[in-house]
Amino acid sequence: MAMLTTAEQNDLMVQGSVRAWAAGETIFQEKEHGTSVLILLSGQVQASSLDNGRVVVVLGPGSLLEEVPAISGRTRSATVRTLGPTRTLALAIEKYRAFLQEHSAIPLALRRRYLERSPTIDRMRV
Numbered sequence: 001m002a003m004l005t006t007a008e009q010n011d012l013m014v015q016g017s018v019r020a021w022a023a024g025e026t027i028f029q030e031k032e033h034g035t036s037v038l039i040l041l042s043g044q045v046q047a048s049s050l051d052n053g054r055v056v057v058v059l060g061p062g063s064l065l066e067e068v069p070a071i072s073g074r075t076r077s078a079t080v081r082t083l084g085p086t087r088t089l090a091l092a093i094e095k096y097r098a099f100l101q102e103h104s105a106i107p108l109a110l111r112r113r114y115l116e117r118s119p120t121i122d123r124m125r126v
Contacts, residue, residue, distance in 0.1 A: 004022055005027060008065055011099070011102075011103075012089070012091070012099060013089065014038070015091060015095045015099060015108060016039070016089040016090050016091040016095070017089070017090050018041065018081050018087055018088070019084070019087065019088050019090060020086070020087050021043070021085070021086040021088065022082065022085060023040065023063065023082055023083065023084045023085060023086075023088060023089070024081065025081065025082050026079060026080070026081050027065070027080045027081065027082065027086075027087075027088065028065075028076055028079070028080055029050070029079050030049065030075075030076055030077065030079045031050070031075045031076060031079050032076045033073075033075055033076075034076055034093070035093060036089050036090045036091055036092055036093060036094045036096075037064065037065070037074055037090070037093065038057060038064075038065040038088045038089065038090050038091075039063070039064055039065070039088060039089040039091070040060065040061055040062065040063040040064075040065060040086065040087075040088055041061060041087040041088060042061050042085075042086060042087045043060075043061070043082060043083070043084050043085055043086030043087060043088060044058055044059065044060050044082070044083040044084060044086070045058070045059050045063075045065070045082050045083060046058050046059075046080070046083055047059065047077075047078035047093045048078060048079050049078060049079070049081070049083070050052060050079055056078055058083070065088070066081060066099055075087075080108070093115045100102050101111075
Protein backbone atom coordinates (compact mmCIF):
# COMPACT_ATOMS: atom_id res chain seq x y z
CA MET A 1 0.00 0.00 0.00
CA ALA A 2 3.02 2.26 0.38
CA MET A 3 3.11 2.77 -3.39
CA LEU A 4 -0.44 4.20 -3.32
CA THR A 5 -1.46 7.78 -2.72
CA THR A 6 -3.73 8.53 0.24
CA ALA A 7 -6.69 8.91 -2.14
CA GLU A 8 -5.93 5.54 -3.77
CA GLN A 9 -5.62 3.87 -0.36
CA ASN A 10 -8.98 5.30 0.72
CA ASP A 11 -10.59 4.16 -2.54
CA LEU A 12 -9.25 0.66 -2.00
CA MET A 13 -10.38 0.47 1.64
CA VAL A 14 -14.02 1.23 0.80
CA GLN A 15 -14.09 -1.51 -1.83
CA GLY A 16 -12.87 -4.32 0.41
CA SER A 17 -13.59 -5.90 3.77
CA VAL A 18 -11.24 -5.97 6.75
CA ARG A 19 -10.71 -9.15 8.71
CA ALA A 20 -8.77 -9.79 11.91
CA TRP A 21 -6.78 -13.03 12.26
CA ALA A 22 -5.33 -14.61 15.40
CA ALA A 23 -1.74 -15.82 15.65
CA GLY A 24 -1.19 -19.13 13.87
CA GLU A 25 -4.28 -19.02 11.66
CA THR A 26 -4.08 -20.21 8.07
CA ILE A 27 -5.26 -17.50 5.69
CA PHE A 28 -5.20 -19.80 2.67
CA GLN A 29 -3.70 -23.07 1.50
CA GLU A 30 -1.38 -23.76 -1.39
CA LYS A 31 -3.20 -25.09 -4.49
CA GLU A 32 -6.56 -23.54 -3.53
CA HIS A 33 -8.35 -21.43 -6.11
CA GLY A 34 -8.45 -17.81 -5.05
CA THR A 35 -11.52 -15.63 -5.21
CA SER A 36 -9.92 -12.55 -3.68
CA VAL A 37 -6.71 -10.61 -3.27
CA LEU A 38 -5.58 -9.73 0.23
CA ILE A 39 -3.58 -6.75 1.42
CA LEU A 40 -1.80 -7.11 4.73
CA LEU A 41 -2.79 -4.13 6.87
CA SER A 42 -0.99 -5.12 10.08
CA GLY A 43 0.96 -8.04 11.48
CA GLN A 44 3.15 -10.55 9.68
CA VAL A 45 2.52 -13.73 7.72
CA GLN A 46 4.73 -16.52 6.46
CA ALA A 47 4.34 -18.20 3.11
CA SER A 48 5.45 -21.81 2.92
CA SER A 49 5.38 -24.70 0.50
CA LEU A 50 3.32 -27.77 1.33
CA ASP A 51 5.68 -29.92 -0.72
CA ASN A 52 8.71 -29.33 1.47
CA GLY A 53 7.34 -27.29 4.39
CA ARG A 54 9.98 -24.60 3.91
CA VAL A 55 9.14 -21.02 4.78
CA VAL A 56 9.62 -19.08 1.59
CA VAL A 57 9.08 -15.54 2.75
CA VAL A 58 7.81 -13.52 5.68
CA LEU A 59 5.65 -10.56 4.67
CA GLY A 60 4.59 -7.48 6.59
CA PRO A 61 2.13 -4.60 6.34
CA GLY A 62 1.43 -3.35 2.83
CA SER A 63 2.14 -6.70 1.21
CA LEU A 64 -0.19 -7.98 -1.47
CA LEU A 65 -1.04 -11.65 -1.01
CA GLU A 66 -1.55 -13.98 -3.95
CA GLU A 67 -2.48 -11.36 -6.52
CA VAL A 68 -1.10 -13.31 -9.49
CA PRO A 69 -3.09 -16.54 -8.92
CA ALA A 70 -6.24 -14.53 -8.24
CA ILE A 71 -5.95 -12.67 -11.54
CA SER A 72 -4.56 -15.51 -13.68
CA GLY A 73 -6.92 -18.20 -12.42
CA ARG A 74 -4.03 -20.41 -11.32
CA THR A 75 -4.08 -22.03 -7.91
CA ARG A 76 -2.42 -20.38 -4.93
CA SER A 77 1.35 -20.80 -4.87
CA ALA A 78 1.86 -21.07 -1.09
CA THR A 79 0.19 -21.68 2.24
CA VAL A 80 0.02 -18.45 4.21
CA ARG A 81 -0.21 -18.38 8.02
CA THR A 82 -0.21 -15.53 10.49
CA LEU A 83 2.75 -15.09 12.83
CA GLY A 84 0.80 -12.93 15.26
CA PRO A 85 -2.39 -10.90 15.37
CA THR A 86 -2.97 -9.78 11.79
CA ARG A 87 -5.46 -7.68 9.82
CA THR A 88 -6.09 -8.03 6.09
CA LEU A 89 -8.16 -6.22 3.51
CA ALA A 90 -9.88 -8.63 1.12
CA LEU A 91 -10.93 -7.50 -2.34
CA ALA A 92 -13.01 -9.60 -4.70
CA ILE A 93 -11.08 -10.23 -7.90
CA GLU A 94 -13.52 -8.15 -9.97
CA LYS A 95 -13.11 -5.16 -7.65
CA TYR A 96 -9.33 -5.54 -7.68
CA ARG A 97 -9.26 -5.63 -11.49
CA ALA A 98 -11.53 -2.57 -11.69
CA PHE A 99 -9.28 -0.72 -9.24
CA LEU A 100 -6.21 -1.48 -11.38
CA GLN A 101 -8.00 -0.25 -14.52
CA GLU A 102 -9.01 3.00 -12.80
CA HIS A 103 -5.48 3.63 -11.55
CA SER A 104 -3.33 2.90 -14.59
CA ALA A 105 0.09 3.51 -12.95
CA ILE A 106 -0.43 0.83 -10.30
CA PRO A 107 -0.14 -2.29 -12.51
CA LEU A 108 3.42 -1.35 -13.50
CA ALA A 109 4.45 -0.90 -9.86
CA LEU A 110 2.84 -4.24 -8.98
CA ARG A 111 4.63 -5.99 -11.84
CA ARG A 112 7.94 -4.58 -10.62
CA ARG A 113 7.18 -5.79 -7.09
CA TYR A 114 6.25 -9.26 -8.35
CA LEU A 115 9.46 -9.52 -10.36
CA GLU A 116 11.45 -8.60 -7.26
CA ARG A 117 9.73 -11.40 -5.31
CA SER A 118 9.72 -14.05 -8.05
CA PRO A 119 13.26 -15.41 -7.43
CA THR A 120 12.16 -16.25 -3.87
CA ILE A 121 8.95 -17.84 -5.14
CA ASP A 122 10.84 -19.80 -7.81
CA ARG A 123 13.26 -21.18 -5.22
CA MET A 124 10.27 -22.46 -3.24
CA ARG A 125 9.13 -24.60 -6.17
CA VAL A 126 12.48 -26.43 -6.50
